[in-house]
Amino acid sequence: xxxxxxxxxxxxxxxxxxxxxxxxxxxxxxxxxxxxxxxxxxxxxxxxxxxxxxxxxxxxxxxxxxxxxxxxxxxxxxxxxxxxxxxxxxxxxxxxxxxxxxxxxxxxxxxxxxxxxxxxxxxxxxxxxxxxxxxxxxxxxxxxxxxxxxxxxxxxxxxxxxxxxxxxxxxxxxxxxxxxxxxxxxxxxxxxxxxxxxxxxxxxxxxxxxxxxxxxxxxxxxxxxxxxxxxxxxxxxxxxxxxxxxxxxxxxxxxxxxxxxxxxxxxxxxxxxxxxxxxxxxxxxxxxxxxxxxxxxxxxxxxxxxxxxxxxxxxxxxxxxxxxxxxxxxxxxxxxxxxxxxxxxxxxxxxxxxxxxxxxxxxxxxxxxxxxxxxxxxxxxxxxxxxxxxxx
Amino acid sequence: xxxxxxxxxxxxxxxxxxxxxxxxxxxxxxxxxxxxxxxxxxxxxxxxxxxxxxxxxxxxxxxxxxxxxxxxxxxxxxxxxxxxxxxxxxxxxxxxxxxxxxxxxxxxxxxxxxxxxxxxxxxxxxxxxxxxxxxxxxxxxxxxxxxxxxxxxxxxxxxxxxxxxxxxxxxxxxxxxxxxxxxxxxxxxxxxxxxxxxxxxxxxxxxxxxxxxxxxxxxxxxxxxxxxxxxxxxxxxxxxxxxxxxxxxxxxxxxxxxxxxxxxxxxxxxxxxxxxxxxxxxxxxxxxxxxxxxxxxxxxxxxxxxxxxxxxxxxxxxxxxxxxxxxxxxxxxxxxxxxxxxxxxxxxxxxxxxxxxxxxxxxxxxxxxxxxxxxxxxxxxxxxxxxxxxxx
Numbered sequence: 001x002x003x004x005x006x007x008x009x010x011x012x013x014x015x016x017x018x019x020x021x022x023x024x025x026x027x028x029x030x031x032x033x034x035x036x037x038x039x040x041x042x043x044x045x046x047x048x049x050x051x052x053x054x055x056x057x058x059x060x061x062x063x064x065x066x067x068x069x070x071x072x073x074x075x076x077x078x079x080x081x082x083x084x085x086x087x088x089x090x091x092x093x094x095x096x097x098x099x100x101x102x103x104x105x106x107x108x109x110x111x112x113x114x115x116x117x118x119x120x121x122x123x124x125x126x127x128x129x130x131x132x133x134x135x136x137x138x139x140x141x142x143x144x145x146x147x148x149x150x151x152x153x154x155x156x157x158x159x160x161x162x163x164x165x166x167x168x169x170x171x172x173x174x175x176x177x178x179x180x181x182x183x184x185x186x187x188x189x190x191x192x193x194x195x196x197x198x199x200x201x202x203x204x205x206x207x208x209x210x211x212x213x214x215x216x217x218x219x220x221x222x223x224x225x226x227x228x229x230x231x232x233x234x235x236x237x238x239x240x241x242x243x244x245x246x247x248x249x250x251x252x253x254x255x256x257x258x259x260x261x262x263x264x265x266x267x268x269x270x271x272x273x274x275x276x277x278x279x280x281x282x283x284x285x286x287x288x289x290x291x292x293x294x295x296x297x298x299x300x301x302x303x304x305x306x307x308x309x310x311x312x313x314x315x316x317x318x319x320x321x322x323x324x325x326x327x328x329x330x331x332x333x334x335x336x337x338x339x340x341x342x343x344x345x346x347x348x349x350x351x352x353x354x355x356x357x358x359x360x361x362x363x364x365x366x367x368x369x370x371x372x373x374x375x376x377x378x379x380x381x382x383x384x385x386x387x388x389x390x391x392x
Numbered sequence: 393x394x395x396x397x398x399x400x401x402x403x404x405x406x407x408x409x410x411x412x413x414x415x416x417x418x419x420x421x422x423x424x425x426x427x428x429x430x431x432x433x434x435x436x437x438x439x440x441x442x443x444x445x446x447x448x449x450x451x452x453x454x455x456x457x458x459x460x461x462x463x464x465x466x467x468x469x470x471x472x473x474x475x476x477x478x479x480x481x482x483x484x485x486x487x488x489x490x491x492x493x494x495x496x497x498x499x500x501x502x503x504x505x506x507x508x509x510x511x512x513x514x515x516x517x518x519x520x521x522x523x524x525x526x527x528x529x530x531x532x533x534x535x536x537x538x539x540x541x542x543x544x545x546x547x548x549x550x551x552x553x554x555x556x557x558x559x560x561x562x563x564x565x566x567x568x569x570x571x572x573x574x575x576x577x578x579x580x581x582x583x584x585x586x587x588x589x590x591x592x593x594x595x596x597x598x599x600x601x602x603x604x605x606x607x608x609x610x611x612x613x614x615x616x617x618x619x620x621x622x623x624x625x626x627x628x629x630x631x632x633x634x635x636x637x638x639x640x641x642x643x644x645x646x647x648x649x650x651x652x653x654x655x656x657x658x659x660x661x662x663x664x665x666x667x668x669x670x671x672x673x674x675x676x677x678x679x680x681x682x683x684x685x686x687x688x689x690x691x692x693x694x695x696x697x698x699x700x701x702x703x704x705x706x707x708x709x710x711x712x713x714x715x716x717x718x719x720x721x722x723x724x725x726x727x728x729x730x731x732x733x734x735x736x737x738x739x740x741x742x743x744x745x746x747x748x749x750x751x752x753x754x755x756x757x758x759x760x761x762x763x764x765x766x767x768x769x770x771x772x773x774x775x776x777x778x779x780x781x782x783x784x
Contacts, residue, residue, distance in 0.1 A: 004556070004588055006505050006527075009645050012652055036457055044451030051443045059436030063628035065428055098490050098632075102654040109526055113398050114506075130652040134501055135398075164396070196396055236455035238659035240490075253401050260404055260522040262494040266658045267630035 012133040023341060030378035031346040035174065035321065036369040037233050041289045043276065047236070050275035058271070066267035068259045070096025070243070074274040078229065078243055087220050089245050095254055096265045100204055100230040100242030104131040107165070107226060109257040110250065111198055112137050116164040119157060121149060123353030123362070125174045125202065128167055137164070139355040144173070146315075148180030151187050163197045170218060171206040172320025175353045175364040179318060182215045189221035204230040204242070207286055209319035210294035219245065226250065231273055233321070234286055239269045293321065296367045299375045307383030309390060321368035324350070326361060327386070333363040336389045345381040404525040415733060422770035423738040427566060427713065428761040429625050433681045435668065439628070442667035450663070458659035460651045462488025462635070466666040470621065470635055479612050481637050487646055488657045492596055492622040492634030496523040499557070499618060501649040502642065503590055504529050508556040511549060513541060515745030515754070517566045517594065520559055529556070531747040536565070538707075540572030543579050555589045562610060563598040564712025567745045567756040571710055574607045581613030596622040596634070599678055601711035602686035611637065618642065623665055625713070626678055631661045685713065688759045691767050699775030701782060713760035716742070718753060719778070725755040728781050737773040 023029075054062055069075065075091040082089050097103050104127075112118070112135040120128065122141035129139065140157050143150045149168070157163065168188070170180040180188070192199050201218050206229075219225040230242040244254055258264070300323060304314055313326040325347075327333060333349040340346060350362025367375065415421075446454055461467065467483040474481050489495050496519075504510070504527040512520065514533035521531070532549050535542045541560065549555065560580070562572040572580070584591050593610050598621075611617040622634040636646055650656070668674075692715060696706055705718040717739075719725060725741040732738060742754025759767065 004503060004590060005645055006501065006503050009502055009648065012648055039452035039456050042452055042455040044447055044455065047455070048444060048447040048451070051447070052440060055436055055440040055443070059440070060431035060434055063434040063436065063439070063630045064431050065624075065629045098654040098658070105653045109398065110401060111396060111398050116398075127652070127655065130648075134649065134652050198396065232457075236660065237457045238455045240654065240656070240658045253397055256401065256404055256522075257526065260519070260526050261497045261653075262490040262632065263519065264632070266490070266632045266661060268628065268661060269658060 008134050008136050011136060012130050023346065029341070029344045029346050030374045030381065032365040032367070032370065032378060033346045033348045034366055034369055036366070037237060037321065038289075038292060038369050041292060042236055043280065043285055046276055046280050047272065050279055051272050053279075054271050054275050062268050062271040064267070066264050066270075068095075068255050068264045070094070070265055071267065071270040071274060074270050075243070077274060077277055082245075085214065086216055093245055093247060093251055095244050095251060095258060096270055097242045097244055097258070098262065098265045099232060099237070099240040100202065100228040101127055101131060102261075103228040103242060103244045104128055104167075104200070104202075105134075106244065106254050106257045106261065107198075107200055108132050108135040109261070110253045111164055117161050119163045119166040119197075120355050121168055121173065122356065123175055123350060123359055124167065124355060125169055126352050128202070129355050132165075132167070141355050144176060144178050146178065148178065148184035149188065151184065151191075154188070155191060158191065158195070158197065165198045165200055166192065167200045167202065168218070169202045169205075171203055171215075172208065172317050172322070174205070174320070175322055175348070175350065176324040177315045177317030177320055177322045178324070180215070180218070185215065185218045186221055189218050189225075192222055192225075199225040200228065201225055202228045204228070204233055205320035207234050208290060208293060208321070210290040210297070211318040223247065224250075234282070234289065235273055235276060239266070239273060241265065241269060241273055290319075293319075293368050296370055296372065296375060297323065299372055300365065300367045300379060303376060303379035304383075307380050308386055309392065312386060321366055323365045323367060325363045325365060327363070328390070329361060331361050331389060333361060336363065336385060339388050340382055340385040343381040343385050345378045345385065347382070400526050400528050403528060404522050415738065421733070421736045421738050422766045422773065424757040424759070424762065424770060425738045425740045426758055426761055428758070429629060429713065430681075430684060430761050433684060434628055435672070435677055438668055438672050439664065442671055443664050445671075446663050446667050454660050454663040456659070458656050458662075460487075460647050460656045462486070462657055463659065463662040463666060466662050467635070469666060469669055474637075477606065478608055485637055485639060485643055487636050487643060487650060488662055489634045489636055489650070490654065490657045491624060491629075491632040492594065492620040493519055493523060494653075495620040495634060495636045496520055496559075496592070496594075497526075498636065498646050498649045498653065499590075499592055500524050500527040501653070502645045503556055509553050511555045511558040511589075512747050513560055513565065514748065515567055515742060515751055516559065516747060517561055518744050520594070521747055524557070524559070533747050536568060536570050538570065540570065540576035541580065543576065543583075546580070547583060550583065550587070550589065557590045557592055558584065559592045559594065560610070561594045561596075563595055564600065564709050564714070566597070566712070567714055567740070567742065568716040569707045569709030569712055569714045570716070572607070572610070577607065577610045578613050581610050581617075584614055584617075591617040592620065593617055594620045596620070596625055597712035599626050600682060600685060600713070602682040602689070603710040615639065616642075626674070626681065627665055627668060631658070631665060633657065633661060633665055682711075685760050688762055688764065688767060689715065691764055692757065692759045692771060695768060695771035696775075699772050700778055701784065704778060713758055715757045715759060717755045717757060719755070720782070721753060723753045723781060725753060728755065728777060731780050732774055732777040735773040735777050737770045737777065739774070
């Protein structure tokens with residue numbers, strides 16, 4: 001068979017993370033590589049109860065085909081939750097997706113012509129590069145500072161290029177754990193106001209803030225912004241339920257793209273998750289997750305302080321699941337990976353998260369899907385590996 | 393906001409069916425318009441049992457992220473079921489999709505450059521036109537005869553055009569109910585053998601044969617063919633679980649496209665459906681569905697014989713959910729729709745299923761999601777409307 005594949009397939013490759021994580025399946029390896037929530041946080045018992053209820057009360061209905069937009073009461077619930085945070089959106093401006101990752105696919109379908117510029121953060125969420133990548137855009141990057149995008153660089157890239165989409169993870173970013181300050185959010189909104197750049201704000205981790213104060217999404221200041229949300233980090237990722245918030249004009253197009261892509265998201269689990277949300281105290285559930293992650297994050301920071309060389313930098317995230325390490329310039333986290341594997345500890349080399357191929361001296365550590373014992377021992381081992389890499 | 397939408401969005405519109413069906417939501421209207429399985433066929437009690445089992449035994453695991461390819465034992469089960477029918481495929485050649493509709497999206501991503509030719513049947517499955525349409529191909533059509541594609545026309549269109557994909561629903565096609573004969577399948581396979589045309593065989597209804605003998609899929613004769621399957625018609629459409637079968641070289645690309653599109657399909661329901669399949673006698677369950685649909689199909693055919701004018705033609709499907717009516721040349725099923733709605737009966741005008749805008753005198757009737765009373769009364773009313781349209 002000769003190569004009949006579409007051009008776009010030459011530009012997108014299997015996830016480097018998934019490939020590299022295969023090495024770490026050995027149970028002797030302590031892995032900070034994955035990007036998973038802690039399964040101990042899943043409300044298994046509660047889900048079991050509500051599934052039984054949903055099937056008993058509306059079995060035939062919940063197993064049938066449903067609407068493209070998603071279950072209306074679930075969309076209303078999401079709208080009400082935003083309203084509590086001060087963001088006013090209507091249920092008609094929400095569509096349920098097959099995980100928030102699908103939101104990127106649908107937005108790409110709706111907006112991207114081949115060769116359009118997509119601006120991402122440096123570094124950015126790896127799977128977003130893949131998802132946008134299938135639509136053959138050109139990627140531009142804006143560096144991240146401690147409080148969000150470097151605004152001068154951001155303004156410059158917008159001045160010099162026609163940017164179709166700016167994609168940003170504003171809370172506890174994957175991979176860095178960085179959060180945009182309120183000021184940065186307002187600056188981004190102000191700069192993008194009345195431009196032809198679509199702002200896509202991906203917020204899968206926003207509910208998992210275990211320190212500091214909640215900050216309104218950029219969409220609060222930028223009405224036409226698109227916002228992505230997810231139940232993966234607060235209920236269950238295996239159920240693949242996320243959503244898109246967009247104004248009615250954009251939503252009309254997203255509905256068409258969703259219909260063409262897979263008709264609608266899993267209706268059975270939409271009903272299950274909705275029932276779970278209304279029958280339980282979700283905020284209490286989220287508090288438990290926060291408590292668990294905060295403890296693990298604090299321990300990881302403490303162990304890094306004790307066991308990493310002083311010239312290694314790292315972020316101190318106020319939420320989410322990841323912490324980002326920067327080795328001194330010139331060192332390679334791929335070389336570190338080889339040493340670390342011999343010490344039976346693993347992480348994700350940061351290079352994968354850079355659309356421009358840089359980031360050689362960075363790495364991502366996950367603290368959510370771990371425990372205190374593993375963090376204590378794993379960071380010690382990683383520290384040892386870093387010292388070895390640095391020849392100290 | 394000026395028009396920032398991608399070019400592809402100008403070519404794809406909201407489903408005509410979904411729009412037209414809104415008219416039929418009035419409970420006084422007997423609708424043969426929808427394309428739904430009969431909810432009475434859903435195994436609600438059995439699903440309730442297996443969900444409880446799955447959550448009790450592996451709750452944390454089934455709610456977690458999972459692999460892009462899908463749950464291996466489920467893929468092995470599908471492979472074994474094909475083996476029983478004589479089609480040998482490996483579990484590695486199967487990927488679980490978010491409904492078989494997503495299969496078309498993923499195949500489009502993997503194969504279609506803008507302007508490539510996609511050959512469809514005339515008429516064809518409407519949502520396939522939408523799904524391929526997002527990738528901006530040119531559509532070519534091949535007429536359907538009673539036993540499948542018109543082979544002379546098929547050969548001609550292949551001779552005259554470089555066809556990238558031929559998309560076909562070989563069993564009890566939506567919308568016509570037409571099934572390819574064994575001879576036609578072999579002819580199609582022979583013609584496509586060693587060409588650069590990818591054959592996509594969509595088979596959501598194959599298990600619902602209530603008359604005649606099973607015929608092997610075209611893929612049995614054409615190793616590189618792609619086959620789409622679905623649990624929607626035999627377990628539950630609301631769970632959105634389908635699959636793609638493709639050779640390893642193609643599957644490698646499909647995995648990349650799936651990963652970029654939504655990471656993986658709903659893992660929780662994959663586990664639930666798998667547990668359902670191994671804990672129950674699925675063939676017995678399918679027999680019940682067949683019995684129900686056969687009864688309804690037979691009654692619909694009988695009522696049409698009695699109540700439609702003699703010069704109205706219709707198919708007599710051996711399975712599936714649809715029956716196809718052709719009015720005498722020159723009549724419009726859109727005009728008929730207006731008359732029928734006044735008689736409180738509805739259907740889908742056939743025009744929607746033609747990629748070339750023809751089919752003005754055709755209509756689709758669904759017999760699965762109905763009952764004997766409705767079929768009896770509804771077909772009488774529709775007959776009356778047809779007589780009125782024809783001025784008889």
